[in-house]
Amino acid sequence: MVVPSQLSIVARSALHLRDVGPATVNELSRSLEISRTSVENAVAVLSDSGLIADASVQVAAGAGRPARRYSFLADAGTVVGVDIGVASVRVVLSDLTGRVIAQQGFPGVAAQHDGASKLAAVIDDIRQTLTRASVAPSRVRAIGVSLPGLVDDAGRVVKSVVIPEWSGVDIGSQLRHAFGCPVCVDNGVRLAAVAEHHLGVAQLVDDVIYLSVGNRISMGLILGGRPRRGIHNAAGDIGRLAFRGLNTETGQISWRSAETAAEVFALARTGDATAQNELDSFIDELAHGIATLTMTVDPAMIVIGGGLSAAHEQLLTPLRSALPAHLGLPFQVPIAEARLGADAAAHGALVHAFQRNGADVYGIHDMSVPPITPLPHEHVAPADPIEEKK
Structure with a gap:
């Protein structure tokens, strides 16, 4: 990761105009703590590249000629x-x-x-x-x-x-x-894990397990703030291995009390005992698999996405209750619902x-x-x- 002081002056100027807003050469020079001449050269490069242009300015009554103000051309x-x-x-x-x-x-x-x-x-x-x-x-x-x-x-x-x-x-x-x-x-x-880390529920959290729970169970890993691929690009392809009861070939989740997960959850909400028992068993197995992954990776947060996250607290509340029993540790790992759906x-x-x-x-x-x-x-x-x- 390149730290700001190691970036080129052109890049630092562009990032300031893009992420902070319009500025004059003097304002850029003060904010970036670099010479006015260096900023003027950077602004010339950015103008020639079509990334910036003169911003509109309002002139106060009696004021002299305003300094040129530059803005980033988002479009x-x-x-x-x-x-x-x-x-x-x-x-x-x-x-x-x-x-x-x-x-x-x-x-x-x-x-x-x-x-x-x-x-x-x-x-x-x-x-x-x-x-x-x-x-x-x-x-x-x-x-x-x-x-x-x-x-x-x-x-x-x-x-x-x-x-x-x-x-x-x-x-x-x-x-x-x-x-x-x-x-x-x-x-x-x-x-999806990258998105939740960059703009979703896991912002500022650098070690995240993202579980997509839908027709299958799949994982995305953010470790040290970066998505983990693995040497064979297979990191996260764990649904059929870490979670018991899935189809061993495809990782597909099958349901007995109804054809779809949505129907099972709906039946459980009406008090159907068969659906509730199946749901309880599924959530317990899900917690067992999450505990295995947690002990392997030791994340700061677990994010649940995928189709079943639409069940909200009907899934998350019992899952949070079941996980500590499988972990058996003196700390808890927060489980959050994915924000971006x-x-x-x-x-x-x-x-x-x-x-x-x-x-x-x-x-x-x-x-x-x-x-x-x-x-x-x-x-x-x-x-x-x-x-x-x-």
Whole structure:
């Protein structure tokens, strides 16, 4: 991690204008504690690159000529985050300050009959979102992609149980060809963990277990403030191993008292004893698996996301009660509900795009990920049920 004092003066000036707000050369010089001449040179570079422009100023009566004030051009380009699943595809667009300017949901890729058709549908979803937001494709500076499966550090899909046609396919390369910009790809649960760490419930917490509990159970790890991939990019693929009672091939959760988890939870709320007993057993097994992971990683926080997190305290309260008995330790690890819900992986893909392609996004090196600002809730369409991303 590059500390601010080691950043170039150009990057430090750009970050201040992006994250703090408009400033004059003198204000930048004082804030950054560098010479006026150095700041003037940096401002010239940023102006030539199209990242900054003169900000409007108000002149007080009787005042002399005001100093030139510079502002960061948030709309100089667009960054895209895409979350691909079999039940839904989500696309988010942000400006260069990380403010989400558009968000759109589409049907998942399950209806497409082969891998090529699935990819073509995703490309069309991105193009539709850009068109509706009046953003020309040429203004897209980077795309981040979340999808279900093991993904290597280069962005190639190693294996996907959920979208098997993409196993071994370089999805990033295909999207680069379609949009003519850098594309980075990663596992959906890992990127959901990234989003919760960057802008969700786990901000400022550097050691986090993120569990996506839905059709399957999958994990994303944040260790030392960074997502953990593992040497074989398989860190977190633990659902079928750490949690007893799941399908040993796919990690699928099966239910006996009803067809879906939502129905089991609903029956339990009505007082159905069979459903409540099944739910109690499931939560106890979930606590057992979490205890195993906790003793392995020793996290500061456990975040529960995925479809079952929509049960809220009907799941979390008994889970918090069950975990200490399995841990048998003199401390408790807080369990929190994911804040971003179904939109986590798409926003994580956005963070990933800024993180992996910062030089392409801004045209200069050493630019950190901006604080991502989601759309207000009332501007977001109701979320579809979450399918597992792993």
